[in-house]
Amino acid sequence: xxxxxxxxxxxxxxxxxxxxxxxxxxxxxxxxxxxxxxxxxxxxxxxxxxxxxxxxxxxxxxxxxxxxxxxxxxxxxxxxxxxxxxxxxxxxxxxxxxxxxxxxxxxxxxxxxxxxxxxxxxxxxxxxxxxxxxxxxxxxxxxxxxxxxxxxxxxxxxxxxxxxxxxxxxxxxxxxxxxxxxxxxxxxxxxxxxxxxxxxxxxxxxxxxxxxxxxxxxxxxxxxxxxxxxxxxxxxxxxxxxxxxxxxxxxxxxxxxxxxxxxxxxxxxxxxxxxxxxxxxxxxxxx
Amino acid sequence: xxxxxxxxxxxxxxxxxxxxxxxxxxxxxxxxxxxxxxxxxxxxxxxxxxxxxxxxxxxxxxxxxxxxxxxxxxxxxxxxxxxxxxxxxxxxxxxxxxxxxxxxxxxxxxxxxxxxxxxxxxxxxxxxxxxxxxxxxxxxxxxxxxxxxxxxxxxxxxxxxxxxxxxxxxxxxxxxxxxxxxxxxxxxxxxxxxxxxxxxxxxxxxxxxxxxxxxxxxxxxxxxxxxxxxxxxxxxxxxxxxxxxxxxxxxxxxxxxxxxxxxxxxxxxxxxxxxxxxxxxxxxxxxxxxxxxxxxxxxxx
Numbered sequence: 001x002x003x004x005x006x007x008x009x010x011x012x013x014x015x016x017x018x019x020x021x022x023x024x025x026x027x028x029x030x031x032x033x034x035x036x037x038x039x040x041x042x043x044x045x046x047x048x049x050x051x052x053x054x055x056x057x058x059x060x061x062x063x064x065x066x067x068x069x070x071x072x073x074x075x076x077x078x079x080x081x082x083x084x085x086x087x088x089x090x091x092x093x094x095x096x097x098x099x100x101x102x103x104x105x106x107x108x109x110x111x112x113x114x115x116x117x118x119x120x121x122x123x124x125x126x127x128x129x130x131x132x133x134x135x136x137x138x139x140x141x142x143x144x145x146x147x148x149x150x151x152x153x154x155x156x157x158x159x160x161x162x163x164x165x166x167x168x169x170x171x172x173x174x175x176x177x178x179x180x181x182x183x184x185x186x187x188x189x190x191x192x193x194x195x196x197x198x199x200x201x202x203x204x205x206x207x208x209x210x211x212x213x214x215x216x217x218x219x220x221x222x223x224x225x226x227x228x229x230x231x232x233x234x235x236x237x238x239x240x241x242x243x244x245x246x247x248x249x250x251x252x253x254x255x256x257x258x259x260x261x262x263x264x265x266x267x268x269x270x271x272x273x274x275x276x277x278x279x280x281x282x283x284x285x286x287x
Numbered sequence: 288x289x290x291x292x293x294x295x296x297x298x299x300x301x302x303x304x305x306x307x308x309x310x311x312x313x314x315x316x317x318x319x320x321x322x323x324x325x326x327x328x329x330x331x332x333x334x335x336x337x338x339x340x341x342x343x344x345x346x347x348x349x350x351x352x353x354x355x356x357x358x359x360x361x362x363x364x365x366x367x368x369x370x371x372x373x374x375x376x377x378x379x380x381x382x383x384x385x386x387x388x389x390x391x392x393x394x395x396x397x398x399x400x401x402x403x404x405x406x407x408x409x410x411x412x413x414x415x416x417x418x419x420x421x422x423x424x425x426x427x428x429x430x431x432x433x434x435x436x437x438x439x440x441x442x443x444x445x446x447x448x449x450x451x452x453x454x455x456x457x458x459x460x461x462x463x464x465x466x467x468x469x470x471x472x473x474x475x476x477x478x479x480x481x482x483x484x485x486x487x488x489x490x491x492x493x494x495x496x497x498x499x500x501x502x503x504x505x506x507x508x509x510x511x512x513x514x515x516x517x518x519x520x521x522x523x524x525x526x527x528x529x530x531x532x533x534x535x536x537x538x539x540x541x542x543x544x545x546x547x548x549x550x551x552x553x554x555x556x557x558x559x560x561x562x563x564x565x566x567x568x569x570x571x572x573x574x575x576x577x578x579x580x581x582x583x584x585x586x587x588x
Contacts, residue, residue, distance in 0.1 A: 005399045007418075014425055014459045020436035029439075037443050084327055089320065092327045098571075099335040105570035106338060107520035109538040110559040114337045117344065117552050125340060125357045139355070160337065221429035224522050231545060242431035249435045250527060262432035273427040277420055 021266070024259035031253045039256065046260035055236065056244070056261065063220060063241040066151060070219040073159045075212060078166025083196070085171045097168065104164035112228040115157045119143050144230070147237035154225050154238075162218065166211050173207045174200065206283045213276035217269055241265050341563075344556040345369065352553050368557035375554070380533050381540040385519060388450055388536060392457045393514045397507065399458075400465035407466070408473035419470075422463045430460065434527055441528065448530050456524055461514045468513065472506025473499070509573045516566050537562045 025046055027039030050056050081100070085093055106114075118126050121142040130138040144150040177200055185195050201208075223242040230238050239247065242265065249258030344352060345368050347361040372378065407415060437456055438447070446452030476499055484494040522538045529535045532543075541562060544555035 005402060007403070014428070014433070014463075017433050017436040017440060018428065020440060021432060024436060024439070034439065034442070081330060084323070084330060087323045088327045089324060092324045092331075096327050096331045096334075099331045101571060102338055102567060103334050105516075105567040106563055107538060107566055109520070109522050109541055110341070110563045111337070113541060113555060113559050114341045117550075117556065118337060118340060120550075120552075123353055123355065123357070123552070128355070128357050160334070163334070217427050217429075221431055223431050227523075228542070232542065242429060245435070246431060246523075250438075255435055255439060259435050262429070262435055265429050266432050269427055269429055270424075273424055276427065277423055280423060281420075 018266075021259050021263060024256055025263045027256045027259075029254075029256035029259070034253070034255065042256070046257050049257065050260055050264070055239075059239045059241055059244045062151075062239070066155060066222070066240060067216060067220045070155050070158045070162070070222070071212060071215045073155070074162045074166055074215050074219075075208070077159065078163050078211070079170055081163065081167035082170035082174055085167065086174045100164035100167055103160065104168075106161065108161065108224045109228060111161050112157055112225050115153065115160075116229055119153055147235075150229075150238065154222070154229055157225050157229070158219060158222055162215060166215070169211060170204065170207060173204045177203050206279055209279045210276060213272050213279070216272050217276070220269065220272075221265065341556045341559055344552055345560045347553060349553055368553035369561070371551075371554040372558040372561065375540075375543065375558075377532050377535070377540065381535050381537055384450060384534060385536045388454055388457065389515050389518045391454045392461055392518045393511050395454075395458055396461045396465045396514050397511050400462055400469050400510070401507070403466045404469035404473055407470045409478075422467055425463045426467070431523065434524060437524070438527055447528055448534055450529075450534065453525060453528050453536075456528070457518050457521065460521075461517055464517070465510050465514055468510045469503070469506055472503045472510075475506075476502045512569045512573050515569060519566055 024039065026041060026043060027033070028042045028045075029039040033039045081096075085096060088096060118124055121127065121140055121144075126143075127138040127141050130136065130141075143153050181199050181203075182195055185199055190198070221242045222240055223246065226234055226238055226240055226243050227246075234243060234247075241261065245258045245261040245265065247258075248254045248261060343359065343361060346364040346366075347358070348363060348365045348367065351358050351361055406412075407419060441447050441452045441456070444452070446455070480502070481494045481498050484498050485491065489497065520538065521536075525536045525539050529539060532540075541555065541558055544551045544558065
C-alpha cells in the first residue's frame with residue numbers, strides 16, 4: 001500500500017513511455033500522424049530500413065569507439081587519482097578532494113560552455129597555451145573542423161566531468177582495504193604494483209565492475225555535450241546514437257524511425273545493466 | 288550505510304632500525320612525500336582550471352576577454368558581466384521557473400519515495416526483490432530514448448511548453464533514484480531500536496516518529512538535495528518541451544548568449560557561474576554520502 005503511489009507514478013511516466021517507444025518503432029509516425037494522434041502500423045519496416053542505413057552503422061561504430069575511449073580514460077585517470085589521494089598528506093588530500101567535488105558539482109551545461117570557451121579558435125586559452133608552450137602554431141586552430149579532434153574534445157568534457165565520481169568512489173573503497181593485508185604483502189617483499197594487482201584490485205573488483213558499467217551506460221548515451229558543443233546543430237560527423245535518434249525524431253519529424261534507433265540503444269544498455277545488477281546482487285545490495 | 292570520514296593512515300614508525308638508517312629512510316621518504324604532493328598539486332590545478340577559468344572570465348572586462356594573450360586574473364575585476372546576465376530578458380522569470388520545477392519535483396518525490404522506501408526497507412512482501420531490481424534497471428534506461436515517446440504523449444495531453452508537464456516528467460526520472468537512496472538510509476537504522484521502543488510501550492507510529500524519523504532525517508536531506516541537483520542540471524527534456532522563452536529553465540536559457548554573430552563569453556560565463564553556484568553549495572554538503580554509500584559493504588576484507 002505504501003508502494004502504490006510511487007509505483008503508479010513510475011509505471012505511468014516510465015513504463016508506459018517505454019512500451020510506447022516499442023510501439024512507435026513499429027509505426028510510421030511523422031508530422032501528419034503527430035497531428036492525427038495516431039500512428040500507422042508498418043511492422044518491422046523501420047528496422048529493416050535501419051539495417052540498410054549506412055549512416056546508422058557509422059553512428060553505431062562511432063558511439064562504440066567513443067564509449068570505449070571515454071570509459072577507459074575515466075577509469076584510468078579515476079584510479080590513478082584515487083591512488084594518489086591515498087598517498088597524499090592530510091592538507092593536500094583535502095585540497096584535491098575539494099577540487100574534485102567542485103568539478104563534480106558543475107552542471108553539464110555549464111561544463112560544456114566552459115570547454116567551448118577554452119577551445120574557442122580565436123580567443124581560447126588552450127590554443128594560446130599550446131602556442132606558448134612551443135608545441136606548435138595553434139593560433140586560430142579550429143579543433144572542431146576535424147570531427148576526430150572535435151570528438152576527442154567532447155570526450156575530454158565527458159571524462160573531466162566523470163573523473164571525480166570515479167576517483168572519490170575508488171578512494172572510498174581503498175580506505176576500506178585492510179591495512180594488515182597490504183603490510184603483510186610488503187613485508188613479504190611485494191612492490192607497490194604487485195600490491196595493487198594482487199590485493200587492491202581483487203578486493204575492489206566489485207567497485208570497479210559497478211563503476212565501469214555505470215560509466216558505459218552514461219557515456220553511451222552522451223547527448224548534451226555533443227549538442228551544446230556544436231551549437232545545437234551538430235553536423236552528421238558528430239552524430240552519436242542518442243544524437244542521431246534525436247535528430248531523426250525532432251529535426252526530421254521521423255518519430256517512428258527515431259524510436260527504432262532509440263530502442264536499439266535501450267536493448268544495448270539492458271545488457272550492460274544486467275552486469276551491473278548482477279554485481280549489485282552479489283555484494284548484497286539487493287536485499 | 289556509513290558516512291564516516293576515512294581515518295588518515297597511521298604512519299608506521301620505523302621502530303627496529305637504527306637511528307642512521309632511520310634518518311636516511313626519513314629523508315628519502317620526505318622526498319617521496321614532496322613528490323607525491325607536487326603531483327597532487329598539478330592534478331588539482333589541471334582539474335580545477337576550467338572552473339577557475341569560468342569564474343575568472345566572468346569577472347573580466349570585455350577587453351580582457353577578447354584578447355590573443357589571455358590573462359589568468361582579470362586586470363580589473365568587474366561585475367558588468369553579471370549585471371548583463373541578470374538584466375537579460377526573462378532572467379528572473381527563468382530563475383523562478385527553475386525554482387518552481389525543482390521545488391515541486393523535490394517535494395513530491397520526497398513524499399512518494401519515502402513511502403516506497405519504507406515499504407522496501409521495513410516490510411517483507413512478495414515481489415520485493417523484483418521491485419528493487421526494477422528500480423535499479425529503470426534508472427539505466429537512457430533518458431534520450433524516452434524523450435521521443437514522452438514528447439508525443441505530453442503533446443497529446445496538451446502538456447508541451449508547460450511547467451506541469453516538465454514537473455511530471457522529472458518526477459519519474461528522479462523517483463527511482465530517491466527510492467533507492469532512501470531505502471539505503473533506512474536499512475542503516477537497526478530494527479532493534481524500533482522494537483526496543485515498542486517494547487517500552489510505544490506504538491508502532493510512536494516508534495516511527497520518535498526513532499526512525501529523526502535517524503533518517505539526514506538521509507531525507509541528502510536525498511532531496513540530490514533530487515534538487517538532478518532537476519536543476521537537466522537540459523535535454525526542458526530543451527525539447529519548453530519552447531517559449533518565458534517558460535524555460537536556467538540551463539536552456541544559457542543558450543541565448545550564443546548567436547550567429549558569435550558568443551558573448553563574459554555574460555555567458557557569468558550566467559554559468561550563477562547557474563552553478565546553488566549546485567556547488569548543496570553538493571559540498573552531501574557529496575560524501577554518495578561515494579561512501581555506494582561502497583559501504585562492498586569491500587569485505
